Amino acid sequence: MERTVAFFVPGLLYVALFLLNGFLPGRWVHGYISNPETSEKMKYRLNGILVFFAAVLSWFVLGYFDMISYDWLYRYRWYELGGAFAFGMFFSLAVVVPYPSVKKSFWKDFYLGRKENLQFMDGRIDAKMWLYLVGAIMLELNALSFTAHHYLLYQHQSSTGIFLTTILLTYFLIDYLTFEEVHLYTYDLFAERVGFKLGWGCLVFYPYFYAISLWSTVDLPDPHTPTSFLICYVLLFFLGWGLSRGANLQKYFFKKNPTKAFLGILPETISDGNNLLLVNGFWGMSRHINYLGEILMGTGIILCTGYPALIWPWLYPLYYVILLFPRQIDDDKRCVLKYGKLWDEYKQKVPYRIIPFIY
Ligand code: NDP
Numbered sequence: 001m002e003r004t005v006a007f008f009v010p011g012l013l014y015v016a017l018f019l020l021n022g023f024l025p026g027r028w029v030h031g032y033i034s035n036p037e038t039s040e041k042m043k044y045r046l047n048g049i050l051v052f053f054a055a056v057l058s059w060f061v062l063g064y065f066d067m068i069s070y071d072w073l074y075r076y077r078w079y080e081l082g083g084a085f086a087f088g089m090f091f092s093l094a095v096v097v098p099y100p101s102v103k104k105s106f107w108k109d110f111y112l113g114r115k116e117n118l119q120f121m122d123g124r125i126d127a128k129m130w131l132y133l134v135g136a137i138m139l140e141l142n143a144l145s146f147t148a149h150h151y152l153l154y155q156h157q158s159s160t161g162i163f164l165t166t167i168l169l170t171y172f173l174i175d176y177l178t179f180e181e182v183h184l185y186t187y188d189l190f191a192e193r194v195g196f197k198l199g200w201g202c203l204v205f206y207p208y209f210y211a212i213s214l215w216s217t218v219d220l221p222d223p224h225t226p227t228s229f230l231i232c233y234v235l236l237f238f239l240g241w242g243l244s245r246g247a248n249l250q251k252y253f254f255k256k257n258p259t260k261a262f263l264g265i266l267p268e269t270i271s272d273g274n275n276l277l278l279v280n281g282f283w284g285m286s287r288h289i290n291y292l293g294e295i296l297m298g299t300g301i302i303l304c305t306g307y308p309a310l311i312w313p314w315l316y317p318l319y320y321v322i323l324l325f326p327r328q329i330d331d332d333k334r335c336v337l338k339y340g341k342l343w344d345e346y347k348q349k350v351p352y353r354i355i356p357f358i359y
Contacts (some may be wrong), residue, residue: 079209147163
């Protein structure tokens, strides 16, 4: 019986999060892209951080009153993964099939999507932002439950590194939701359609694969990683966070007001008369220092588990390399089309793609 329930849990949770996203208080903001039908800036209603804390509090209260054990999601993870998989497929079909085709092949449309922007309930819910939100919350609940399993198993002999991994993952998610508005200025929002890649990616891949470092180590005993090593791993994570968050915020403020200083640094720019590009601060280190930051954060998170010789946790930062290196090449092509000679000038001024002095 519990296995059947577990299969339906992700789907039910995603629906509940849809309702919370739609009905909890939120703030309306203008996005970066324009609505192709009206040419006006897209509007979004954001309340991700509130939905996140409502979900985490519910998990805690249900566990506290013994209604659902804290490690339930860990015990039935394979059934939940199966349910999330099915829900993700159903969702992907539902957001692709009803809309006019974009590519000749249905499968290309299915994978990449047909609609650029899908909003529900008079714009109160944006499909892309909802997808990133539910992915983040399901990941957090998985991380908490997996860690609870470790604690229930080992009690006072639990590994400090496991708790650190969960704290860093939680920080990563809260940080994303705190700066949810900045996400409106990223590739995901301006260059992607809603299909399998984004839908299945956020409903299945994000909450389960991103938890792989915990999934693969919470059953193992404390590896007794020296405290000095753990401190280095946490510092590595925050170095990555500084690069990633710093670059994303610098660009966000620049797009809103190209003359405003960020962290006391006035924007230095190049221009062709129509467009402006930033060439200093984070955007002067490499053309995608934020991608390097993301990879360093992932590495710090998995190292904290204390099993550097185990292959599974490494898949997490490796995935970022596989995702972000080709993405940089795609983004570069997009920028060549958009900025022309100005982009060549930027490339001369900032020759490194991702890793300063190396690549
Ligand atoms: P960027 O935020 O780097 O956006 C690239 C765009 O920024 C370009 O297309 C261009 O768009 C603009 N731009 C580039 N260079 C400049 C410049 N010098 N001055 C002004 N504008 C510039 O990339 P993404 O959107 O791909 O990534 C956003 C964040 O999300 C990153 O930190 C990334 O690491 C993270 N991410 C996280 C993932 C995760 O799973 N955790 C997955 C994928 C990404 P425009 O046309 O607007 O000028």
